[in-house]
Amino acid sequence: MLPPTPKQCAAYIAVEKASRLRAEEALAAAEARIAALEQQLAATTSQFATLHTLTHVLEQNPNPILRVNVDDTLCWANRAGNTLLQANNRLPQRLRALAASASEQPIQKLTVGERHYVLMVDGATPDETSVTYYLTDVTTILQAKQALLEQQLFYETILMEVPAGVVVFDVEHRYLFVNPTVEPDPARRQQMLGKTTRELCQMRQRPEEVIQQRERAFAEAIGNRRESVWEEHLLDHTTGKLQYWLRRSWAIMGPDGNVRMVVSSGLNITERKEAEEAAARQREFYESILNLLPVDVAVFDDQHRFLFTNPSSISDARVRQQILGLTSDEYFNLRGRSMELAQERKERFQQALETRTDVLWEETIKIPAGNKRILRHLRPVINAVGDLQMVVGSGIDITARYAAEERQREAEAQMRAQEAFIRLIVDSLPSVIYVKNANNDVVFRNAAFDEMAARSQHMLPASQQTAVVKQQLRQIRKLGEQVLTSQKSLTTEMPLEMASGETCILQTYMHPLPQLGKEPELLIVSTDITALKKAQQEAEDNARAKEAFLSRMSHEIRTPLNGVLGMAALLEKTPLTSQQQEYLSTMQRAGQHLLALVNDVLDMAKITANHLELDQAAFSLDVLLEAVSQTVAPLAIEKGLQLIIQPLDCAPVPRLLGDAYRLRQVLLNLLGNAIKFTEQGSVQLRVTVLAENSAALTLRFWVTDTGIGIAPEQQEAIFGTFAQASLETSRRFGGTGLGLAISEQLVRYMGGTLLLSSLPNEGTTFSFVLSLPRAEDTTAASQPAEQPAAPGYPELHGVRVLLAEDNMVNQWLATVMLEHWGVLVYAVGNGLDALAQLQENDYNAAILDIQMPGLSGVEVTQAIRLCTNERRAGVPIIALTANAFEADRASYLAAGMNACLTKPFEEDDLCRLLVQLISEYPPLASTQPT
Numbered sequence: 001m002l003p004p005t006p007k008q009c010a011a012y013i014a015v016e017k018a019s020r021l022r023a024e025e026a027l028a029a030a031e032a033r034i035a036a037l038e039q040q041l042a043a044t045t046s047q048f049a050t051l052h053t054l055t056h057v058l059e060q061n062p063n064p065i066l067r068v069n070v071d072d073t074l075c076w077a078n079r080a081g082n083t084l085l086q087a088n089n090r091l092p093q094r095l096r097a098l099a100a101s102a103s104e105q106p107i108q109k110l111t112v113g114e115r116h117y118v119l120m121v122d123g124a125t126p127d128e129t130s131v132t133y134y135l136t137d138v139t140t141i142l143q144a145k146q147a148l149l150e151q152q153l154f155y156e157t158i159l160m161e162v163p164a165g166v167v168v169f170d171v172e173h174r175y176l177f178v179n180p181t182v183e184p185d186p187a188r189r190q191q192m193l194g195k196t197t198r199e200l201c202q203m204r205q206r207p208e209e210v211i212q213q214r215e216r217a218f219a220e221a222i223g224n225r226r227e228s229v230w231e232e233h234l235l236d237h238t239t240g241k242l243q244y245w246l247r248r249s250w251a252i253m254g255p256d257g258n259v260r261m262v263v264s265s266g267l268n269i270t271e272r273k274e275a276e277e278a279a280a281r282q283r284e285f286y287e288s289i290l291n292l293l294p295v296d297v298a299v300f301d302d303q304h305r306f307l308f309t310n311p312s313s314i315s316d317a318r319v320r321q322q323i324l325g326l327t328s329d330e331y332f333n334l335r336g337r338s339m340e341l342a343q344e345r346k347e348r349f350q351q352a353l354e355t356r357t358d359v360l361w362e363e364t365i366k367i368p369a370g371n372k373r374i375l376r377h378l379r380p381v382i383n384a385v386g387d388l389q390m391v392v393g394s395g396i397d398i399t400a401r402y403a404a405e406e407r408q409r410e411a412e413a414q415m416r417a418q419e420a421f422i423r424l425i426v427d428s429l430p431s432v433i434y435v436k437n438a439n440n441d442v443v444f445r446n447a448a449f450d451e452m453a454a455r456s457q458h459m460l461p462a463s464q465q466t467a468v469v470k471q472q473l474r475q476i477r478k479l480g481e482q483v484l485t486s487q488k489s490l491t492t493e494m495p496l497e498m499a500s501g502e503t504c505i506l507q508t509y510m511h512p513l514p515q516l517g518k519e520p521e522l523l524i525v526s527t528d529i530t531a532l533k534k535a536q537q538e539a540e541d542n543a544r545a546k547e548a549f550l551s552r553m554s555h556e557i558r559t560p561l562n563g564v565l566g567m568a569a570l571l572e573k574t575p576l577t578s579q580q581q582e583y584l585s586t587m588q589r590a591g592q593h594l595l596a597l598v599n600d601v602l603d604m605a606k607i608t609a610n611h612l613e614l615d616q617a618a619f620s621l622d623v624l625l626e627a628v629s630q631t632v633a634p635l636a637i638e639k640g641l642q643l644i645i646q647p648l649d650c651a652p653v654p655r656l657l658g659d660a661y662r663l664r665q666v667l668l669n670l671l672g673n674a675i676k677f678t679e680q681g682s683v684q685l686r687v688t689v690l691a692e693n694s695a696a697l698t699l700r701f702w703v704t705d706t707g708i709g710i711a712p713e714q715q716e717a718i719f720g721t722f723a724q725a726s727l728e729t730s731r732r733f734g735g736t737g738l739g740l741a742i743s744e745q746l747v748r749y750m751g752g753t754l755l756l757s758s759l760p761n762e763g764t765t766f767s768f769v770l771s772l773p774r775a776e777d778t779t780a781a782s783q784p785a786e787q788p789a790a791p792g793y794p795e796l797h798g799v800r801v802l803l804a805e806d807n808m809v810n811q812w813l814a815t816v817m818l819e820h821w822g823v824l825v826y827a828v829g830n831g832l833d834a835l836a837q838l839q840e841n842d843y844n845a846a847i848l849d850i851q852m853p854g855l856s857g858v859e860v861t862q863a864i865r866l867c868t869n870e871r872r873a874g875v876p877i878i879a880l881t882a883n884a885f886e887a888d889r890a891s892y893l894a895a896g897m898n899a900c901l902t903k904p905f906e907e908d909d910l911c912r913l914l915v916q917l918i919s920e921y922p923p924l925a926s927t928q929p930t
Contacts, residue, residue, distance in 0.1 A: 004695070018252075023148040030141045034118065037136055064117070064135040068092045073132045084135070088112050093120070095133050115139045118243070140345070165266035167243075171259050173197050173218050182266065210234065214247075221249040221262050231269075244273040296374075302388050304328045304349050341365075345376075352378040352391055362398070373399045432506075432526040438484070438519040440477060444596070452526075455498050468497050476508075480522045483510045487520075505530045544765035566795060569907060570816060613886050614749055616773035619660035621699075622653040625687070626666060632671045642682035649688055654697065656772040662746050663770075666754075668700070669743045670766050674705035677764070681706030696774060702767035710758040718756060793911045797822035799918055802846040804834035805880065806853055810903070814847065814880075817907045823914075831855025838864045841874055844918045847901075847910075850881040851890070857881075858895045864898040876917035881907075 009721045034277045042907035058065055068074055072092040077085060085091055091112065099121045108119040116139045122132035168177035173196050178189045192200055197218070201211045210232060217228040227250040236243050246267045254260040290297050296313035300306060314320045323331050326348070327356075332342035341363065352359045363374040364720050375396045383389045426433055427447035434445035445892040453459040457469045465473070475494060477921060483490050488510045496504045506526040513521045576584060629645040636643035647653070651778055667685065675684040684704045710718060718740060740754075747754040747768045756763035805811040805828050826843070828834050832854035838846060848857035855863070857879055867873040879892040879900040889900045899913055 003577040010840075020148065020151055023144070023151070027141070027145050027148060034136065034138060034141065035212050063105060063137055065132070066095070066135075067130050067132045068095060069130045072096060084832075095121075096131070099131055099133070102634055108133065116142050163267075165268075167266075169197075169218065169264065171222065171262070173215070173262075175200070176261060206234070217247065217249045218262060218264075221251050222259050225251055225253070225259075232266075242270075244270045244310070263500065265692065296505050298393045300328075300349070300391045300393060302353065302391070304391075304634070306331065307390060331442060348376070348378060349391065352380050356380050356382060356388075361492075363395075371404055372397065378636065381667045388825070422486075430528070432524075432528075434524055435513065436480065436522045436524065440480075440520070443521065452496075456496060457498070457499055458496070466497070472496060476524075479508075479510060480524070483512055484520055484522055485591050487512050496526075503530075504528050505533045560807075564904075570813070613881060614659040614662060616657055617660065618657055620653065620655055621687070622647055624660050624664055625667075625685070628667045628685070631668060632675060635672070635675045636683060639675060639681070643675075644682055644684040644686075646684065646686040648699075650692075655775040656697065657775045658750065658770075658772045662750065666743045666746050666768075667703070668702040669740065673709065673740065674703050674764070674766075678705045678707030681763075690769065692772070696771050698769060698771045700769050701769060702765055704763060704765045706763045709754070709760040709762050709764055793821045793915060795918070798824065798912060799844045799914070800824045800826065801914070802834065802837050802841075802843045803827045804829075804831065804847065804848045804852060805858065806830060806851075807849075810849075817910060818914075821911060829853075831857065831860045835860045836865050838872060839869075841866060842871060844923075845876045845878065845914055845920060847878045847880050848897075850879055855889070856896070858892060861892075861896045871922070874921070876921050878917070880911060 031038045031471060052324075059078045061078055062080055064078065064084045066074065066077040066081040074085065076091065087096075094110070098110065098119055102736045103106070106120065108121070110119045115137060117135040118138050120134040120136075122134070124506070146485055156703050165180060165182040166177070166179045167182055170176055172731075174194055175192045175197075178192050180186075181191060182190070183189045192927075195203075196216050198211050201214070213230060213232065219228055220228040228249055229248050230247070232247055233242050233297060234245065235241075246269045247264065248266075249260045249264040252261045252263060280858045288312045290308075293310060294312055294315050295310075297308075297310040298306060298313050299308040304327050306328075309320050309323065311317075311320070314323070321417070323334065326334065326362075328345055329342055331337075332339060344361075344363075348359050348361060357380070358376040361376050363376055364376060365372045375398045377394045379392045380388045381392060387695045403464070429446065430448055432448045433451050434449045435443050437443050457465050458473060462470070472494065477491065479490060489509065491509045492505070493505060496506050506529070507529045508527075509525045510521045511525075513523050515521055538868070564587070568584055571584055625645055625647055633643055669684060670681060674917050682705070683868055686702055686704070688700050689697055690700050741777075743766075744754040747770075750770055752768040752770045754766060754768045756764070756766055796818070799822075801823050803811060803814055803818075803825050804826065805814060808829070811829065815827055826837065826841075828837060830853040831848075834848060834852070835855060836855075836859070837843075848860055850857040852860075857877075861877050861879075864875065864877075865873055876898045879894070880903065881888065881892070881900060892900055898917055901910060901913060
């Protein structure tokens with residue numbers, strides 16, 4: 001059964017309320033009657049003596065009357081009283097208990113069994129010994145009143161629980177009743193009573209048009225005496241969304257034909273509205289899909305009449321609208337189509353109706369371009385109760401599919417030929433290629449696999465395999481399981497023992513092959529790299545030999561060079577004539593040139609061996625540019641050139657992270673070349689910001705000169721090692737040709753590309769772009785343009801230092817430098833003496849040459865670090881080395897040395913390093929070494 005509509009519910013409530021009013025009127029009349037009887041009983045009491053003579057009248061009274069002695073014995077009772085006494089023999093005692101309070105409450109209530117009475121007591125006078133009790137049966141009245149209350153509660157409960165909003169107005173449009181659906185708060189519901197709709201709507205800030213609409217509906221319900229229905233939308237201030245309501249108002253007429261009240265209901269139809277809108281959108285969505293489908297779609301009723309067609313079926317919208325309701329035959333007549341085709345469609349439609357299953361067939365339609373093939377499909381749609389709802393027809397143009405199938409057959413033939421061709425290629429490859437399934441069975445293999453299997457024991461039965469072969473097979477299986485489990489490719493190298501006893505090294509690549517509907521398989525490609533590994537080992541041996549040679553040559557060149565430059569530095573401190581000063585400057589420039597050449601050769605060796613490592617430290621770009629300017633400025637002044645260094649075009653200049661030493665080396669190389677090849681004009685270094693963000697800056701560096709330029713045919717080889725533009729250039733300007741090669745590689749290491757732009761006699765521009773991270777600006781600039789001369793090293797006065805150097809010139813040079821600052825130097829010429837001194841005496845620091853007779857500096861360090869004397873074992877040690885490779889420095893520090901100093905070294909570098917180390921080491925007692 002369907003639930004009653006709000007209108008039915010409200011009408012039913014109105015009728016019941018009218019019945020309730022009539023019951024209330026009857027109850028009021030009964031209560032008035034009771035009041036009259038009570039007054040009558042009061043009058044009867046005052047005339048009790050007179051009424052004794054009317055006992056026969058009282059006997060017929062339907063209400064019980066009893067006269068009882070003070071000792072609870074019955075004097076007299078009428079018929080109704082006797083009947084009541086028979087039902088309850090303890091009635092006199094109950095009556096006496098009630099009579100005790102008769103003076104305060106003359107009228108009492110009494111319940112006997114299921115009957116209810118009103119009791120009046122005529123109390124005993126001093127000269128009387130009995131009391132008269134008058135009982136009025138009000139059971140029927142109370143039952144009627146209770147039924148009325150229950151009926152009222154029933155209707156009010158319905159009104160309070162009904163999900164629709166229900167209000168009742170008087171004829172002045174004032175609220176008489178409001179249920180919780182309209183206002184859940186009981187206090188607010190009470191406040192609404194007595195207010196008009198306009199007053200309440202204004203309190204709730206309802207729009208004026210809502211107020212007017214409600215007033216019009218109210219007036220229509222009263223004036224026309226018929227139901228008024230309208231929709232209303234209100235903004236829910238809590239959610240901010242519109243709520244839709246369906247409202248109804250109708251008048252309730254009184255018995256006199258006038259309007260007694262107006263009942264109004266409101267049903268929240270927001271969900272229905274949203275569902276309707278969603279359904280409309282969904283319908284539009286589906287229709288748009290159907291209209292865009294490249295498939296003919298038509299929907300029919302059970303009489304084969306058109307209900308819907310999409311544009312793919314009939315492109316003309318006017319015709320689509322025209323055929324709705326026509327049968328298929330009528331459509332064919334309208335369009336002038338083949339009736340034979342119409343008859344076939346009719347038979348297929350009837351088949352779908354009878355079988356209630358899908359019907360599929362192909363149609364061939366002749367068109368000027370040839371035959372058009374259509375795959376037709378009819379599907380009957382059956383509803384839940386088993387009735388036919390519609391028949392959906394579709395048609396797909398499969399002309400292209402027929403052509404595609406023909407092409408597919410041709411493609412399959414080509415694929416078979418291609419597979420044979422690929423198989424030929426795979427069998428021609430020298431690498432072993434095979435595929436294994438989850439059971440470790442080989443399901444595909446090439447000719448190289450068979451050849452390798454014939455030379456090994458790996459495909460033989462397990463009983464014929466050696467332990468090594470079994471271990472190798474287990475390793476292959478384990479790696480294969482790892483690849484299949486992780487579904488990630490793997491490349492590794494593994495040995496494979498041949499039947500001849502030799503071992504092949506295979507580079508093996510394993511890759512999972514997903515299989516449709518089956519467990520994945522494993523592709524394995526193994527390449528014999530035995531010869532390659534042998535060549536690689538030889539190349540590594542050659543590289544190590546080359547590195548050892550360069551390291552030795554560096555030591556052999558730097559050691560005497562350190563003596564030459566050191567002696568020149570000491571000589572510079574003595575009084576010299578101008579001619580002697582000129583000789584000394586020439587000697588220093590020659591020494592520095594030789595040192596630069598050695599450094600260039602070592603840098604190139606590091607780059608070609610991939611041993612070059614870039615530092616990542618904070619530096620200030622403007623300080624670095626200032627240092628570059630101060631270095632090359634004398635060269636430009638000497639040639640009469642204008643040197644322009646343009647700083648970074650932003651303020652403040654940010655601190656960056658990178659290898660400032662290598663960047664400075666590149667800029668010095670480029671500027672040095674520019675000055676060398678420019679006879680007149682200018683040389684410029686410019687830096688600009690191309691892009692920046694909070695993390696990094698992208699900078700463009702370029703060096704431009706007005707020099708001789710480079711011919712286009714010579715530019716391609718300009719970055720080659722030991723290359724210059726021409727032999728004439730080499731003879732005229734000199735140089736090794738390493739500067740640009742090193743600069744190009746350093747820029748590449750830093751993430752940029754060194755570019756060249758030049759024309760003969762018009763100058764040259766070298767440029768590169770680097771992206772450098774920003775550094776936290778928490779420290780002072782770490783790359784000063786030029787370290788000021790140290791005013792002195794008072795911290796070194798009295799410091800005891802052990803110097804171990806086998807080259808007497810360098811030993812004497814270092815001793816003179818240190819003693820100049822008050823250092824107590826104890827010099828030895830080999831490693832054994834150095835170790836003995838460190839084990840027997842206390843020193844503030846030790847300076848150990850790496851390559852010494854007896855023991856090397858590294859071996860001395862390792863031995864002293866094992867000394868049981870904690871102070872002597874922890875003595876700071878400086879490695880004095882001519883090796884410039886970073887790997888060498890790292891090995892020295894790993895052996896326990898505290899710092900490295902590369903020959904040739906500056907006096908200030910040595911003194912500052914000593915000051916730094918001894919400041920971290922406890923001072924010594926004043927004892928002299930033996």
